Amino acid sequence: MKISKHQLGIVFFILIGVVPFFGALLYAVLYSFGIVGILNEGFTFLFWKSVFHSGDFVKSLGYSMSIALVSVILSVGGALWLAINFTRNFQSRFFSFIIYLPLAIPGIVTAFFTFQLLSKGGLFSRIFHRLGWIESASGFPDLVNDTYAIGIVLAFITLVLPFFLLLFLSVYKNENIEQLSSLAKSLGANSTQVIRRIIVPILLKKTWIVIVLYFIFLLGSYEVPLILGQEHPQMLSVLIIREIKQYDLTKISEGYAIAVMYTIMVSLAALILFLPKKKISHET
Incomplete structure (x- = not known):
């Protein structure tokens, strides 16, 4: 039996993508x-109970979302x-370069630059101190490693906004x-009606799946919250790695329990998102 290129591609995808994922x-x-692992002695629900009793998973999930x-x-x-407002401006090479430039910068580099700019010992703090707006570096507001995750949000916007701008311009x-x-x-129709009833609905309808996928992507981001986030609560990915990599070997299983719950949530969301919708026909 002759195997087509399409079938061969599916086999490679399963071997390279699906099998390692389900194996992990x-x-x-x-x-x-x-059942497996260091210091584990057999089947138990103890680690799952510990995760729910501690409340770290729920707090981290709400914080991440x-x-x-x-x-x-x-x-x-x-x-x-x-x-x-600036559709025609972004058709020039200069503005196109400005849009594409942030997309070429890795997340960890963006997080590092954000920290160097917004931390109490960063560039903006020193400028404000030199201008006499603050008496010392401690007077600069907490914009990184802060309770409200301002630094994380700003870094995410720097990474994500250019992508959505290019996407909307393409759809436009x-x-x-x-x-x-x-x-x-x-x-x-006036300009406001055109924006509210034509432009925005079309752009959002054509891109809503990508928007949801980026929400899921940011939910599991690691490098940015690792550098710019606070100690507690932490975003899910940072919490999982902390539990798995810490010196207390009894906590490793709890980290895997959190990872499993997160994987199940994301997988269910992806299934709901991409499952074909049944069209309801109305008889007249």
Whole structure:
């Protein structure tokens, strides 16, 4: 039997992507139930109970979701505003370069630059001190490693907003939104009505899946919250690595339990997102 290139590609995808993922997930599940791993002596629910009793997972999940949601809303809102008001400006090479430049910078570099700019000993703190706006570095507001995750949100916006801007500009062009807007205005619609009823609905409808995926991506981000986040609560990925890598070997299984719960949540969200929707037909 002759194997087609399409079938061969599927086989390679399964071997390279699917099998390692499920293998790692299976190992994490076994470790979380005490079946395998250092100091584990057999099947037990003890580690799962410890995770829920400590409350760290729930706090970290709420903290992570809040940061990811705020970052996505601000990024999408800023990208929409720029795409609507400066569409023609971004067609020039100079502005195109400005958009693409942040996308070429890794997250860990963005986090490092953010820390160097916004920390109490950073560039802005020294400028404010030199200008006499603050008496010492301690007078500079907490913008990194802070309770409200301001540094994390700013870093996320720096990474995500340019991507959404490019996405909206592409949709704006492909969906002929400029022509639709001109047609609506010729029929009596004002600028506000065109934005609220034509431009924004089309842009969001065509990109909502990508927006949700980026929310999931930010939810599991590691480098940025590791450098800019506070000690407690921590974002999920940082909490998982902390539990798995710490010196207390009895906590490793709890880290795997948290990882399993997070993986299940993300997998269910992806299934709901990409499962084909049944179209309901109405008989007349």
